[in-house]
Amino acid sequence: MSLSQPVTSAPQAELDAVPSKAPVRRAPFRSRAAAAGFLAPAVVLVVGLLMVPFAFTVYRSFFDDNGFTRTFTGFDNYTALLTDETFGQSLLNTLMWVVGTLVLPVGIGLAIAVGTWKLRLGALARFAIVLPYAISGAATAVVWTFMLSTDGGLDAMLRSVGLDGLVQQWLLQWPLNTVMMIIATTWQATGACVILFLVGLQSIPPNTLEAAQIDGASGWRLFWNVTFPQLRPMTIVVVGISIVGSLKVFDQVLLLTNGGPGTASETLALTMYRETFTLSRYGSGAAVAVFLTIVVVVASYAYLRRQLRPEPK
Amino acid sequence: MTTTSRRTLGIVLAVVSLIWLIPSYLMVVNAFTPGAEYSGAPAWWPTSMSLFDNIGIAFANANVGQGMLNSLVYALVGAGAAVLIASLASFAVTIMPVRRPTLWFWVIYVGTILPLQAFLSPLFTGYAAASLFDTQYGMLLVYVALTIPFAFFVVRGHMTGLPTEIREAAALDGAGYLRMFLRIHLPLSTSALMAAFVFQFTWIWNDLLFGLTLSSSSNIRPVMATLADLTGSYSTYGPPVALAGALVASLPTLIVFFSFQRFFGRGLNPTA
Numbered sequence: 001m002s003l004s005q006p007v008t009s010a011p012q013a014e015l016d017a018v019p020s021k022a023p024v025r026r027a028p029f030r031s032r033a034a035a036a037g038f039l040a041p042a043v044v045l046v047v048g049l050l051m052v053p054f055a056f057t058v059y060r061s062f063f064d065d066n067g068f069t070r071t072f073t074g075f076d077n078y079t080a081l082l083t084d085e086t087f088g089q090s091l092l093n094t095l096m097w098v099v100g101t102l103v104l105p106v107g108i109g110l111a112i113a114v115g116t117w118k119l120r121l122g123a124l125a126r127f128a129i130v131l132p133y134a135i136s137g138a139a140t141a142v143v144w145t146f147m148l149s150t151d152g153g154l155d156a157m158l159r160s161v162g163l164d165g166l167v168q169q170w171l172l173q174w175p176l177n178t179v180m181m182i183i184a185t186t187w188q189a190t191g192a193c194v195i196l197f198l199v200g201l202q203s204i205p206p207n208t209l210e211a212a213q214i215d216g217a218s219g220w221r222l223f224w225n226v227t228f229p230q231l232r233p234m235t236i237v238v239v240g241i242s243i244v245g246s247l248k249v250f251d252q253v254l255l256l257t258n259g260g261p262g263t264a265s266e267t268l269a270l271t272m273y274r275e276t277f278t279l280s281r282y283g284s285g286a287a288v289a290v291f292l293t294i295v296v297v298v299a300s301y302a303y304l305r306r307q308l309r310p311e312p313k
Numbered sequence: 314m315t316t317t318s319r320r321t322l323g324i325v326l327a328v329v330s331l332i333w334l335i336p337s338y339l340m341v342v343n344a345f346t347p348g349a350e351y352s353g354a355p356a357w358w359p360t361s362m363s364l365f366d367n368i369g370i371a372f373a374n375a376n377v378g379q380g381m382l383n384s385l386v387y388a389l390v391g392a393g394a395a396v397l398i399a400s401l402a403s404f405a406v407t408i409m410p411v412r413r414p415t416l417w418f419w420v421i422y423v424g425t426i427l428p429l430q431a432f433l434s435p436l437f438t439g440y441a442a443a444s445l446f447d448t449q450y451g452m453l454l455v456y457v458a459l460t461i462p463f464a465f466f467v468v469r470g471h472m473t474g475l476p477t478e479i480r481e482a483a484a485l486d487g488a489g490y491l492r493m494f495l496r497i498h499l500p501l502s503t504s505a506l507m508a509a510f511v512f513q514f515t516w517i518w519n520d521l522l523f524g525l526t527l528s529s530s531s532n533i534r535p536v537m538a539t540l541a542d543l544t545g546s547y548s549t550y551g552p553p554v555a556l557a558g559a560l561v562a563s564l565p566t567l568i569v570f571f572s573f574q575r576f577f578g579r580g581l582n583p584t585a
Contacts, residue, residue, distance in 0.1 A: 034490050037411035042461050046424050049458035053432035134570040135563045136519040142559040143340045146552050153339050204468035248428045251521050261417055268362035269430045276434045289431035296428055
């Protein structure tokens, strides 16, 4: 999960919550010009370097384009995708990533944050888990290539404890390779979830917890009935980041299996990359990109819309 | 919590932490094995002290040093510029009389939603046409554009929370917008600016995709792209060299991350 390109939290709710500005009187021309000056650099850069190229990708997805010639083919690229088995596999893998990263990094991150929160030596456990998050993705890939390659670290570990029967070609068979890559990502990404959940825990007013404890709630009941509901805003952020991050997953797969063997472990982002940069089928790659974008936008919208509705009282 | 359950929790946490440390431990230990002697099976204990030799090889043959220098420039300047530009825009949509602030919010924020691969290929074509491909200027430009949206999200969230009285008092004093921004809002947003900077520094430092696509020569390529080359040429230098390179390349983010960690909570949490 990358923390820097997430769709996060709740922009819409937050925007709605902002008291709307005083009825818009026409501001004097000078201050409107000044406002334009303040906005312009961000808008120009984002539109120029992100939105214009994206619009071009959308345009290109309707063409058969090999980089030299371009013929309009309408929705052919899209229909071709839907009948392509590789694309189906890629979709399935992406789905595995979404579910896997929701269960593992988010689940473990929540457990660690809540479990170590009030513990004296909790900071030590948190350090062990946050450490890999600060290690770069490419470095993580080096470590895990090393761990998961045939006769690598994991196999050596299994042999040393006498579990020779479990020795595997971890990255060479599907679906094991996708599962192992999700585990590798869990190792790296859980730290970010721990940090965010800790931030959330700190904003829970202590007296609610104390009151619940006086009432005799403890352990699981305290967590489920008091702590977890109060963590809701942060849980929404973390789950939102996780969904978008896993739909877009790229680096880990590229570095660990390059989508292989064959195209067995490809995710949508990787399929798009291969179509465009390896096969030079620009139109087809663009169609995958547009498809992926639609999935990400719809998923985040559907999720946020459901989650941001005010809680029924 | 009872003593037994507390003890169980402690044991579970200790086991989980130890499992978590195994890959990091293996990474460090095996970076000490001489690259040429690597047998194919990872070592569990340091067998020799060749760490610095391996780092030397990585630096000499795969340009990890040059890559780190490039990345340092991109991450420092890029994240700095992105945070500054994002805070100008945040100031505009929260304080200044902009019509349709919500529209402008989405125009900038949408950058965090789009999958990066979706604009990679046109960007590549555009860069080639504009002679920005494989230039430091071009790399900086794309990193700034990519990191503005999230920085904007963080800083804007913070500025929304600042009391409106501040603005009114400043306006009464006759302060112009630029002065108000520089003297009041920027200093009051330090924690949010720091958090945004650290996240974006880390992001740029760890970027692989744009480094691989938009640069080719070693005096332009960021470090993650160089490291990927090193992993790809496993057979030539052996895993210990790649591990040693990865270890060194992780230091800057580790340092930045842990030294700025205390800013995260305050900068991101709207209630803090």
